[in-house]
Amino acid sequence: MKDSAVPAAPGTIAGEVRSWLADNWHGVDDAAWRRRVVEAGWAAPTWPRDAFGRGLSRQEAKTVASEFRAAGARGAAVEHTGFPALAGNTVVEFGSPELKREVLPKLLSGEWSRGCLLYSEPGNGSDLAGLQTRAERHGDVFVVNGQKIWTTGGHEARCALLxxxxxxxxPKHAGISFFLIPMDLPGIEVRPIKQMTGESDFNEVFLTDVRVPASALIGELNDGWRVLQTALKEERRTMGFELGGSKRREGDRAPLFSASNDLIEAAREAGRLDDPAVRQEIMRIHSWRLVNDWNAIRAKKQIEAGGGSSLASLGKLAKSRILHSSWALKFRLLGARGLLYDEAADKQAYEVDHQLMWSFINSIGGGTDQIQRNIISERILGLPKGFEPDRGVPFRDVRKGGNARPDGK
Incomplete structure (x- = not known):
């Protein structure tokens, strides 16, 4: 490993990491190395020791990651990034010891770094709890039949939250269970959906007599809705706060408008920087980005204090407006060029058009904008819940869309 400029004090986290790296890191980032990092607890240092972690604080985990970077080594402190954050943190909180031993090393080592979410279905729109994919217990397996839709990355996924x-x-919320399954199980068929961008990042997934081991259950049987909230919390936090805005790091002393230099530069290139209407729109979007940064700090403090934060829903809804408005402004600034969606003819116009279309994904994934408004109204503003005609009604007796039979089979 590379020598550090400043020696770490003995007995500190930095010293322990440097000592371990000196004994174990030999400059080869392969599967064996990743497994060694997982087994040592460095891949997920904030997780408990019974979940391949070390029980460290977030700040200590940053030190771990910093020491690995200084040594040129990879694989440390990945428990709050990507699919390992979505699936791993859920398994850590609710999974059985057997499930933790089985899947956490795969998630942390990168073997299962690509995953997908088998949540949404064609017949229930934004009402996720109205799902009709069924899992019937037969001894030590569940036999699963149903259809999922809008599954991001399903064609590349190695595993899935189901x-x-x-x-x-x-009642509908009470009869749902949550599983973590490999995507190569017999009976799983993935069909790409053609998007208006010309790509196929989303998929339909059909499950026909898929035999899922009972050990794949996360949490208790029929308690899946409560388990789901942990996964959604992580997804909404990521979509609401971490993917965009100013992306300023704590302690940065960048100029006030550095967060919106992309908009300023787009206006300058279009010769519209002195246009009062354009300047007003830039300022409006900039203020939204800035306020969303402040809400991200509030949400982070609430999460670090224990539990979740409904502010993640506020951030996700705000991010939808920020993304739509930012790319719409850039599109308008292109003028007639924006009508050409051809990368070879005009790469810049293609990128703006592509991002404008993609921005609407934020309004759907992780719960629609409408769902976020409900959460904000009830959990942040304290407004009364809306009318629920199926409240307390056995799901078998609830009127359903899709192809479900009246008896719910």
Whole structure:
């Protein structure tokens, strides 16, 4: 490993990491190295020791990651990044010891770094709890049948978080279970969906008599809705705060408008920087970005204090407006060029058009904008819940869309 400029004090986290790296890092980042990092607890240092972690604080985990970077080594402190954050943190909180031993090393080592979410279905729109994919227990396996839609990355995923109905005789939220499954199980068929961008990042997924081991259950049987909230919390936090805005790091002393230099530069290139209407729109979007940064700090403090934060929903809704407005302004600034969606003819116009279309994904993934408004109204503003005609009604007796039979089979 590379020598550090400043020696770490003995007995400190930095010293322990440097000592371990000196004994173990030999400059080869392969599967064996990743497994060694996982087994040592450095891949997920904030997780408990019984979940391949070390029980460290977030700040200590940053020190771990910094020491690995200084040595040129990879694989440390990945428990709050990408799919390992979505699936791993959920398994850590609710998974059985057997499930933790089985799947956490795969998630942390990169073997299962690509995953997908088998949540949404064609027949229930934004009402995720109205899902009709069923999982029926047969001894030590569940047999799963159903259809999922808008599955991001399903064609590349190695594993998936799956929501399925395991009890039709209780209200809809009470009869759902949550699983983590490999995507190569027999009976899983993935069909790409053609998007308006010309790509196929989303998929339909059909599950036909898929035999899922009972050990893949996360949490208790029929308690999947409560388990799901942990996964959604992580997804909304990422979509709301971490993917955009000013992306300023704590302690940065960048000029006030550095967060919106992309908009300023677009206006300058279009010769519209002195246009009062354009300047006003830049300022409006900049203020939204800035306020969303402040809300991200509030949400982070609430999460670090323990539990989740409904501010993640506020951030996600705000991010939708920020993304739509930012790319729409850049599109308008292109003028007639924006009508050409051809990368070879005009790469810049193609990129703006592509991002404008893609921006609407934020309004759907991780819960629609409408769902976020409900959460904000109830959990942040304290407004009363809306009318729920199926409240307390066994799901078997609830009127359903899609192809479900009246008996719920």
């Amino acid at each position: 929501l399925a109905r395991t009890d039709w005789d209780v």
